[in-house]
Amino acid sequence: KTKEWKFAVWGALTFTVLSLCPQLLMWASRGAQWNGSYAELHGDEWVYSAYVQALIDGRPRRNDPYTGRDDRPDNPQPESLFSIQFLPAYMIAIPARLLGISSSTAFIGLGVLAPFFACLTIFWLITNVIQDCSLAAAGSVVVLCFGALGAGEGLIHLLISGSNYSFLPFLRRYEPVAAFPLFFVFCTLVWKALNDRRFAFVRAVAAGLVLDLLIFSYFFLWTTAAAWLACIALLWFVAYPGKLRRDFRPFLTILLLAGTALVPYVVLLSRRSVTMDAGQKLTLSHAPDL
Structure with a gap:
């Protein structure tokens, strides 16, 4: 069993390094002036980051990252996509609050952990189906790297339309990657x-x-x-x-x-x-x- 999972870990580490390329490039270009920020992979990640930061700061589940309004007895707020799909936000906010880190730092950590475990879980699935750990390790990396190609997103979308290029769309934080x-x-x-x-x-x-x-x-x-x-x-x-x-x-x-x-x-x-x-x-x- 340990030998089987060695293939998975190496594949997961390889893909994790690939997924960190934007962050590594930002660190290289900004140097000491990176100011604790994360490399944004998708245009709306800042909204998710703001919602997580609100939870870290102890604000209620029904808070609006666009307007800054909080749910209060005298001013109740309706449900939103953030407050309904709340589980990933709390999965990030609770550890971040305990560790005393910001949502930006938490997003950098999420960018390391999520692709790593995504690769491992795909390996687990493929191994159970085909009973071949080496092929499953390769398959886990292929699925994550070429999923965007199959959906017509990522680099292929840039080549076809010339606009709206997203780096590995599933890595958007915190939805859906968490x-x-x-x-x-x-x-x-x-x-x-x-x-x-x-x-x-x-x-x-x-x-x-x-x-x-x-x-x-x-x-x-x-x-x-x-x-x-x-x-x-x-x-x-x-x-x-x-x-x-x-x-x-x-x-x-x-x-x-x-x-x-x-x-x-x-x-x-x-x-x-x-x-x-x-x-x-x-x-x-x-x-x-x-």
């Missing part, structure tokens, strides 16, 4: 629950709890996890119709646990700001055109 490794942990736990009956229930419960964490982390991560789970269930029972009764239990366990998180999630969503949908360009695409 919770990004959890997605692959979820996939691995589901796979192991279906393929090893010894601890199937325990792994299904763990997968359901991880999905709960994703629900309060990032909309596109938990909906992707839900869609992936539905596809796996469909393909699994088409391939193994005789296992329907036995393997239905892990899926049911995950769905029940997800339901317990979706109830408060929907409540928070119902209390969102009236401007939130417009800001996110959301509309009812299936509403009747009268």
